[in-house]
Amino acid sequence: MDERKTAAIFKSFCDENRIRIITLLRSGEKCACKLLEEINVTQPTLSHHMKILCDAEIVVGRKEGKWTYYSISEKGVKQAKECLEQLTTLDVEYKNKSCCEK
């Protein structure tokens, strides 16, 4: 996974409103209008955040008639977790000796 993709994934989680949106989706699929009622932004701003979340594949949207239903993507979340794991586990193989010794 390249740095660019990794950054895009975690951008999902570094804005307070997006965190609120994700939290709302923990209780199941919701349409945009329901999300809009619960977070304090305008409709176009919500739409903007949903695009970021969908592009990062943390959330998936499903159109049905005039409504769009959003839900947490289990697949995307799994990928984010793997990405975090890979990024933060110590690499014993290539562990280097020392640095800046006196």
Next chain:
Amino acid sequence: MDERKTAAIFKSFCDENRIRIITLLRSGEKCACKLLEEINVTQPTLSHHMKILCDAEIVVGRKEGKWTYYSISEKGVKQAKECLEQLTTLDVEYKNKSCCEK
């Protein structure tokens, strides 16, 4: 965990240079001057990124003489993983029925 703290944690992972820094630390503790050699930013910019990473507790700094050694904080990483887990697991308890039915 409040939205503000969550956002601060994941800000660590949403800048390409910070991702590079964390990746470099996977092979073990490194002093700032070593990191500076490897990523293409000025010394004040590196210092700025290290502050963000340390404030989020993803990285810890250890001063020794004139050097500062940085390493991945196992504790902070654990907290980030738990935070991601908590934020993204479906909440079956409070799962709501339906939304925007025709």
Next chain:
DNA sequence: AAAATATATTGACGATTTTCTATATGATGT
């Protein structure tokens, strides 16, 4: 004590992001 070295802080600037208003698109109901 003065010079040198490593890192942090300050302040400015440009780029990016978040937000808004206005408008467009697309579906549904009359």
Next chain:
DNA sequence: ACATCATATAGAAAATCGTCAATATATTTT
């Protein structure tokens, strides 16, 4: 066909972020 409703897009303003040069601080070396 026309009005209505849900959502998306465009464009601009405001806020935040990443970056740099200059400078400060703290430690070590001479």
